[in-house]
Amino acid sequence: MKKSILVASALIAGMYAVSSAQAAGRDYISIVGSSTVYPFSTIVAEQFGKTTNFKTPKIESTGTGGGFKLFCTGVGVENPDITNASRAIKKSEFDTCQANGVKDIVEVKIGYDGIVLANSKKNAPFKLSRKDIFLALAKNVPDPKGGDTLVPNPYKTWQEVNPALPATKIEVLGPPPTSGTRDAFVELAMEAGAKTFPFIHDMEKKDKDMYKATTQMVREDGVYIEAGENDNLIVQKLEANPNAVGIFGYSFLDQNADMIQGSLVENESPTFDNIASGKYPVSRPLFFYVKKAHVDVIPGIKEYLAEFTSDKAWGNEGYLADKGMIPMEKKERDQVAKDVKELKTLTVK
């Protein structure tokens, strides 16, 4: 009995030894967060690791929400230094951070990502409006017979949604609710489409919950198929099923332009230039957030920030653009780079 207590205490002591060895210092940057920003931050991290004497940062793909949760746990080397996000930090997340002692946060906007609705090249490209997208995918839609009431979505084919569209079955493959892409898609495409109905637009002020439910609920009758987080899988399924439409980030369209094509939204096709200029409506900014308290503790954070905000990375001709990220305008880049250099901290009202 005495021996087993000894063994058990030795084990626990060993665990603490491992953790204290870690606490003594971490010599690499720890990054968590969005799977959308992951392909971009990894390429910067790799460049950074190869061109400097610092170790390559470790990047976990936890999703935007999961990233903030880890990031806001507290200050100290056991917590991540940077979190990637495919949307801006929410007030509630900022408050959690503050409550846990993560007071000073530096926000870095890095560029844009377009969300595309694509189909196989075997069929003609779709010409959609955001209203069409809302009508095709929302759980409840305004009664087609008229009036200001909502009915469960009755549409089965694109033609029923809009007579100009083909008479094929509506079949959309898209990300699950845990995904940042889904959040952005719902907000940028569906909510915007819903607002074209005056009574829904008015609802925003009168009944916020109702408005949210109407604009953000995606139909659950099998028309919208949650295809998981793996966008390559969606591309393959589109190739196999020419009538289906897939929703994913621009970089997958860019890489698979021989098999799939992006649908026009509001008459704008999802091209690099259209997303960069803001003409293509379904695009969102990408961010990452830095814990200021860690900047002088973990070696290399300043240099990583400098690498990310350098023109060879996020510029128009930079390697991030090669990977499918849409750069910001030069003026905006300069402003962000300046703020980052000064480590200007974020305030959320």
Place this chain on the structure above:
Amino acid sequence: MDHPATNPTIAKVNKGLKRRYRAERRFRICGAAAIMTALCFLLLLFFSIISGGYKAFQQTFIKIEVFFDPAEFINENLATANFPGLIKTSLSSMFPDVTARSDKKDLYYLVSPGASFQLMELVKNNPALIGQTTQVWVGANDDVDMLLKGNIDRTRPETERRVNDRQLAWLDKLAGEGKIKKTFNTAFFKSGDSREPELAGIWGATCGSFYTLLITLSLSFPIGVAAAVYLEEFAPKNRWTDIIEVNINNLAAVPSIVYGLLGLAVFINFFGMPRSTPVVGGLVLTLMTLPIIIIASRASLKSVPPSIREAALGIGASKMQMVAHHVLPLALPGMLTGTIIGMAHALGETAPLLMVGMVAFIVDIPHGITDPATVLPVQIYLWSDSPERAFVEKTSAAIMVLLAFLFLMNAAAVFLRKRFEIKW
């Protein structure tokens, strides 16, 4: 004794004989069909993985002539030298008619961004190269590689492929001059993860898997065997041991993600161990494999006949001696088989590691159990989700490597069983 034909019982048996033979034949056909179906699925799996991935073991290289301009190497630190510039200069000298800025960018795109690090290594190993001109085979960009392997269709309209017409013409010229070759892809087995498919390798993940399994094996085998021996040989049979047994059997069926959550709560949040490291991953996988090892070890202890135990006790051995000298050696082959199968299970696991942060982008090769690391199945998962097309074949190739490891481990289990198993 009656004549067989007149015996009513035998007549009855004979009458049913045909039907019974038929039933047996049907049963056999069903069994064979089941095996065939399973084999077909297995073949389909192997076919789709191997046909998709065998090309990844080859990599395209382009021969360029590099002049290591001494003017670039004034600074002591090699890393500050402009290696990308050297490559650009040599490419431009190979195609002097390319002058427009956008054309030049397209030209430089043919060579992998990793080429400059390749040159850096060359100079580091042989500083005498500075000031000389040498022929170097540098890696081609992943899109060039895909084109030459036929994964990008060159007959498609220019806008639909990632290699444009000018680049095609340059590549054809290079190929005509014998300056393009495909060789065995050593980088794939030597390097860690990368966002450039042509530089990405599985060595980092293999090391991570090794350290993780090392922790798992060194903890779960002794603990599992000790638990099995105690429960089987020493523990009294009462309600408590029954409850323990039921719980162990239950634990073996718990979804593996639950162990990940447990690991996150206990090892990381409570003990404060570092995220994303083999030590935490190994501990989580230990929890997961323990029930498997305990159950296998108990089964193998049970199969040792009681006569061995009684004989040992009969000549005066203590219970401890009886177990250590006689029962354990006889049960060990079965225990090892169970352990190897448990380890193979742990090698293929991703879900629990997700929670402890081992699903991460890690470039540096881990050198110990507290370095951040990832494991083979996680590497497969991460590559399968990458947009670049060249990662598709990398994914299949990594699956092949993982399958090879699993095959080796299971073969070892079969070998051990055959070699040491004692039939009673």
